[in-house]
Each structure stands twice: as structure tokens, then as C-alpha cells.
Amino acid sequence: MDEKTTIMESAPSTAAAPAAGGEPRPFLFLHGIARRFRQGDSTLDILKSAELAVWPGQSVALVAPSGAGKSTLLHIAGLLEQPDAGEVYIDSVATSNLTDHQRTRIRRTDIGFVYQFHHLLPEFSAVENVMMPQMIRGLKKSEARTRASELLSYLGLKDRLTHRPAELSGGEQQRVAIARAVANAPRILLADEPTGNLDQRTSERVFATMSQLVRASGLAAIIATHNLDIASQMDRRVTIREGTVVELG
16 A cells, blocks of 8 residues: 555545535635634634646646735645635545644645745756655666656756756756756645746746646646736636635636
């Protein structure tokens, strides 16, 4: 029995019911999510009964002003934060009662993160940065290097494998970060303003890279962005209004 089977079988019995009529179920489903923070004597409600479902191979743009709760929503979806109420379902499994160990394993195997800042390890080359999460998961060094090289080549960085982050452009660094995020073949990609520090042309190239990966691998993707041109190219667009997730046209 592998790690994922163990996690799924030990999950609480509150998993989501099958969709009516045998329709495919979302791989990621945020149900009734609430998140609040204390500010002195008052309480600030960031999310209130927020609902969001994302299906495999679907890209969702999360477009909202700063402070609306985009990062909070992504952190909850990625099991980095616990909601104050509601449930996060991953592959129809409720995650609220999982242990920290089980949540960590789901993050390691099923979820890839891309942030506004690439957070690459400066002393390692591009290929070594992409090898890291695979080796942490237990893959042999030779296998991790082969997969990392293939991923980076697929993303147009075949000639930059041995370059360290300081020797790469901003767009190249972010493409390395994307390769690192999908190195363990996750089924969910969460990106928080991944092109926020890039110029328009580079942003479009990086976004095209992510879109290509989503379509090719069947990822369920949520990408927070302020770039409306980029958002318009995704399958769906949502925003956060008064703590709830609202679909945009």
C-alpha cells in the first residue's frame, strides 16, 4: 500500500458525495470556507462561506484587489492554513481532520506552489533546484536529474540547466520555479501572482508556460493575478467580494 492510499483510507468519512448523474467531480473543492483575524478588539472577516470548485485540466484566474483574501484562499486550498469553518476537499477527501503528517504528504505529492518571488536556492543550478523536491520525496538522484532536465528543456531552458539563479533572467528564474513546482507531478497548481515582478512580454511567456503545463498534464490550477489580459485567457475567472468567491463573466 502506497502513501497516497494510506492517506485516503485513513481520511475522515465526511468526504464529498459523488456528483449527481455520474458527472466528474472537482479535484479541488473549497466548501463554506471562513477565515477571520483579530485586529485589536475587533474581528476582520477575510473569507465568509467561500465556495470554489476546480476540475482537472482547468485553469481558474483569481482576480481581486490587494487585501481581498487571494493569498489566504490559496494558502487554505494548499493546506498551509486551516480555515475557521468549512472544508477543503482534495480528490473528494475531506482534509480538516487529517494529521499534520498526512497534510504534509498531500502537499508534497498533490500540490505545487508558485509564488511571486521564485525563492530558488542561489547556490544551486537550475537543474539542481528542480531536483530538490524529487529527492526529498525519495527519488534517486539520477532519476531526479533526468526528470528535472526534461522539465526544464520542455520549458525552453535546455541551455540553462547548469546556470545558477543569478545567471538567469527574471522570466527564466520563474520558469525554473514552475518546473520545481510540478517536478513531483502534482494534480493541483496554486500560483500567487507568479508574473507580478515581470514585464508584460515576459509575463505572457511565463503564463503561456503554465497554461501549456496545465493542458498537457491535466492539472487543476488556480492562478492569482492582477493582469486582466492573462486572466482573460484562462478557462474561468473569479474574484472575492465581501468574503465570498464570485464568478466573473
